[in-house]
Amino acid sequence: MRAVVADKDGGPEVLQVRDVPVPEAGPGEVLVRVLAAGVNYIDVYHRTGLYPKDVSQGLGLEGAGEVVQTGHDVTAFSTGQLVGWIGGKASYAEYCLLAESELIPLPTGTDPELAAGVLLQGLTAHALATSVYPIGKDDPVLVHAAAGGVGQMLTQMACMRGGVVHATASSNSKAQAATDAGATFVYDYDDFLDGVRKNTERGVAAAYDGIGAATASRSLDALRPRGTLVVYGAAGGLPEPLDLQRLNAQGSLYVTRPTVMEYTSRPGERDARTGDLFDWIARGRLRVNIARRYSLDEAAQAHRDLESRSTIGKLLLIPHDSTR
Numbered sequence: 001m002r003a004v005v006a007d008k009d010g011g012p013e014v015l016q017v018r019d020v021p022v023p024e025a026g027p028g029e030v031l032v033r034v035l036a037a038g039v040n041y042i043d044v045y046h047r048t049g050l051y052p053k054d055v056s057q058g059l060g061l062e063g064a065g066e067v068v069q070t071g072h073d074v075t076a077f078s079t080g081q082l083v084g085w086i087g088g089k090a091s092y093a094e095y096c097l098l099a100e101s102e103l104i105p106l107p108t109g110t111d112p113e114l115a116a117g118v119l120l121q122g123l124t125a126h127a128l129a130t131s132v133y134p135i136g137k138d139d140p141v142l143v144h145a146a147a148g149g150v151g152q153m154l155t156q157m158a159c160m161r162g163g164v165v166h167a168t169a170s171s172n173s174k175a176q177a178a179t180d181a182g183a184t185f186v187y188d189y190d191d192f193l194d195g196v197r198k199n200t201e202r203g204v205a206a207a208y209d210g211i212g213a214a215t216a217s218r219s220l221d222a223l224r225p226r227g228t229l230v231v232y233g234a235a236g237g238l239p240e241p242l243d244l245q246r247l248n249a250q251g252s253l254y255v256t257r258p259t260v261m262e263y264t265s266r267p268g269e270r271d272a273r274t275g276d277l278f279d280w281i282a283r284g285r286l287r288v289n290i291a292r293r294y295s296l297d298e299a300a301q302a303h304r305d306l307e308s309r310s311t312i313g314k315l316l317l318i319p320h321d322s323t324r
Helices: 041-048 112-132 149-160 172-181 192-199 216-221 245-249 269-282 296-308
Strands: 002-005 016-019 029-039 063-070 082-085 095-099 103-105 140-143 164-168 185-187 204-209 223-231 254-256 290-294 314-317
Touching: 002 296, 016 296, 029 082, 029 112, 029 296, 041 296, 063 095, 063 112, 082 112, 103 269, 112 149, 112 223, 112 269, 112 290, 112 314, 140 149, 140 192, 149 164, 149 172, 164 172, 164 192, 172 185, 185 192, 192 216, 204 216, 216 223, 290 296, 296 314
Parallel strands: 140 164, 140 204, 164 185, 204 223, 223 254, 290 314
Antiparallel strands: 002 016, 029 063, 029 095, 029 314, 063 082, 082 103
16 A cells, blocks of 8 residues: 655655555454545644654544454444544555544545544534633634634634634635634734734633744733633744743633643543534534645645645545546
8 A cells, every 4th residue: 555654754855655565454453445634733743753753654643434444353343334533643545554442433424535624623623612611602712823724613613602703814815714714803913912902801711822932922911811821732833931920920821731632532522522523514503624635645745735824724635546
């Protein structure tokens, strides 16, 4: 099979496609033919070494596909079943071997590209909006990068819960995407703090920040007393170390660094969140924007596009060329 691997950490140029053996499903394992793999910022962190990972064994946490082989003791899944996952180790490939416990059964008839487009970022947004800081009616919240994959879904979920979204975006087209997702106010990155202070009484109840270095300190300043800063990524670099005395001085603030893996780890938690996502999609309450699709050979370009922050929505790798 063809798979994307790297011999070392580094820039997008380290990614290369190689022919490797198709793995065999052992006890408790399931082999899946990958129909779509999500491209996420955590894959960039793995590629660069910010989050240590053996990239020689592959990249990509997220995907959707069809079961082709199961271990002898696997009972929850069968050949031909459509499944998704957010904890794979090598989803940038034609086939992916996963533990039975890592798989998410998908509703009958689900488009695998839709599934790969919503699972990791949708589950992240769901956890942020409902658990990390549960957005309440009329809560003003700040959503950075609101035109991105997480940002668009988080904005929609905040609005479902009655929140008032203050969004940031880096271009007119991204500002329009944020508005289309439900944002009431949209600012550029230079003036969002002034905008929040102008358009709220005392600041936002929560700031959701996946950018990091360029925004985290000002996000903290945008909070109202007892507000919560949620740093869920570092697309723009790691934030500076925080002086905890700031939390006291600025009104008993809270800061958290959540991960979607923790917020889907309790019994039934992942399935409940996934059920909400597909229910909202079916009812037209949640839109998933697939921005671009790439072949495995274009994985490096997909990473360049993601890191350039020029895209609006989700990027996917499509491992199987329909002409092959």
